[in-house]
Amino acid sequence: MKLPEGGPACDAVPMRRRDVLNGKHMWVYIEDLPRQVGQEVTLRGWLYNKRSSGKIHFLLVRDGTGLCQCVASKADVGDGAFAAADHMGQETSLEVTGIVREDKRAPGGFELTVKSIKQVAPSTDYPITPKEHGVAFLLDQRHLWVRSSRQHAILRIRSEVAQACRDFFSERGFVLFDAPILTPTSCEGTTNLFELEYFEGRKAYLTQSGQLYAEAGALAFGKVYCFGPTFRAEKSKTRRHLTEFWMVEPEAAYFNLDDDMALAEDFVSYIVRRVLERRAPELKALERDVSKLGPSCATPYPRITYDEAIERLKAAGAAINWGDDFGGDEETILSSQFDRPVMVHRYPSACKAFYMKQDPARPDVALCVDMLAPEGHGEIIGGGQREDDYETLRGKILAHDLPLAPFEWYLDLRRYGSVPHAGFGMGIERLTGWLCGIHHIRECIPFPRMMERLEP
């Protein structure tokens, strides 16, 4: 079938500029100013900052895509408009029309010589001022705080990370296979689960991971990923915990642990490279030392066994024994020994979930992997090869004191044409936190949810 003309082609140059405004000026976004030098354009945005020197206002305008200094002289804009601009508070919405000039000293490299200013709506006593505010206050004002340049940079990087995740899997033929949020039972017990009433008194739980469902998808589509919000009702107040966070979880049939690690390092290095390439201004705004991220663009990443990790930890003076799981301190010691993420594989089976496959060569360890980000950011990925033998998996469910009935469908995946398969999960707020060099991941999601925070 020949498709009709007239629609936007899939590969069309993205429209970023709006059409003529009132038949006179072009409305442009600040990020498009480099293509408008010498033209008369209109910006539509908000007043971010302002200084004046007698007969000139320097209005720093933001429009969500960037900042632009707008230079307004009393002579050009007229006495009335000039005086009105005098009284505009921070975050006043306004339209500014003028000529685009290149100026290397200006923020962003371009400025506007203003011809006219029109206030859209006022803003008086904007609560977030350039002075320091406490975090609790800022979180209360999260709907406004996201306008600040630092939050702006973090969330634009988060957006890039999310799109990079999807592009990576889409380009590689992984099918998006969204797992349900409402689940009838818990994967691993009901601790840390949010429970709700479904219909007619039934209980439902918010998902902690889409993995089990993604496994069904992998056996149907070969390669799938799910990517959605996941929930932990943990009574935990660390800098690395949110009760609601987004996790991307690929799962592939006929993948073993080695394949899984190769996929994980390709994936993370792809994202790091893309953020460095496309979000340099945001990283700069965050004063991120990007030289620390450069090595993480290249693969392979170092791989060490849990056994070797224990030796390294002991050599570094940590009080740890074989069989112990790692906490934040151990992760920090290990990850500080490498210039890029390190993959620690083959943890003791006892540390890991029931669905992890034991190493046939050594049943006391699981065919699992954690990836630890450098600079003390700790675990960003957890995954591994899944138990694919029916009897073994059934035995493990029973050994973990879990009921069989809710796992019958999951056991079916081993009853009917079981195959080796593997996957992993990556929390995107943690990854964003590492890339941004942010200490607390509460800043890495638009509206963080924590134990004590459900608002706004």
Next chain:
Amino acid sequence: MKLPEGGPACDAVPMRRRDVLNGKHMWVYIEDLPRQVGQEVTLRGWLYNKRSSGKIHFLLVRDGTGLCQCVASKADVGDGAFAAADHMGQETSLEVTGIVREDKRAPGGFELTVKSIKQVAPSTDYPITPKEHGVAFLLDQRHLWVRSSRQHAILRIRSEVAQACRDFFSERGFVLFDAPILTPTSCEGTTNLFELEYFEGRKAYLTQSGQLYAEAGALAFGKVYCFGPTFRAEKSKTRRHLTEFWMVEPEAAYFNLDDDMALAEDFVSYIVRRVLERRAPELKALERDVSKLGPSCATPYPRITYDEAIERLKAAGAAINWGDDFGGDEETILSSQFDRPVMVHRYPSACKAFYMKQDPARPDVALCVDMLAPEGHGEIIGGGQREDDYETLRGKILAHDLPLAPFEWYLDLRRYGSVPHAGFGMGIERLTGWLCGIHHIRECIPFPRMMERLEP
């Protein structure tokens, strides 16, 4: 900074083929067979169907990326392997090695002349057979049902739709601004809300829409979108309702209703074109009459006012009066009058939510739009321009008997630099249903959740 070599470039040719298998044969996905004609390759998949003619087995193998007929003669594979294949049930997992041949008569256009067959794991009495099954049974077996060719096609189209949505907005500079799932209050009353216990006895609710949060995002970033699961605890059992479904919601500052409609038609036409271009085999598998979709690739889409819609309905004999909202029957009558989606704008304000802006020229109607898909598929988009005046919005919240306190942050968006803004929401299962020509949207999501269905 110069980035190191060695990682996967952002624009690298996607890896779709695995490396050498056991040092001998190449593992390839069926979708990559066209590039392997004459080569010896290994497929890894599942037995989809089988027929035999004495000394030849015709094994139809699926691997998630396609179907391939594998022709195994007793002479080539040996008596033992040939006899073993005789007993393989549907969905047996297996590796098949052989030479790729082009054959226009074969499903997919290629077949394998088999050299060896290796069973990975058995499958006996697979519950979904080629005979007809009831829908309730199939939904109980959803984890296996997704392997069927029809479900496969639908969910691959859903995956394409989701990625097309994200690419559309990403290419146009919209920032992904995920709205929270856990919310402290309801947008519009607690009917149809799932309620859960947060910490220390607090109540939380599952979001019905990310719109209010997206508005905060639009005023910070200019153009944003959120795209996540949304929830409706409706006691409704229609073919167009799920209790959990995915919705994409763009929101843009300085957009009015006309801008919003232009964005919506660009968006939908982009998705339709992309699915027609990239998912033709899946549409064919569904026996979808694609000539019905062609016109929807082209813009503009017809736009009619609610007033005109009422006249059209009356002319068609519907018992409806000005002021009534439309149900499925009215939508079907209207949408059947056009060959592509129709946008109905300016409904009575009384039909719409409190945050919809009234038309200044005519306050009894709202600056809102619904887009109705053709062929009786009904509403796929709802949106409009938001009330941006502080006093008017506050008055409407009170007039709707809603408490002010939970909306203070939302009112802040009008207190501090309010601007005209607009957006819309599109449910992707409904869109997928229309594109696939599927009657009930429960087939348009991997694991549907409905009133009576929370499993598997």
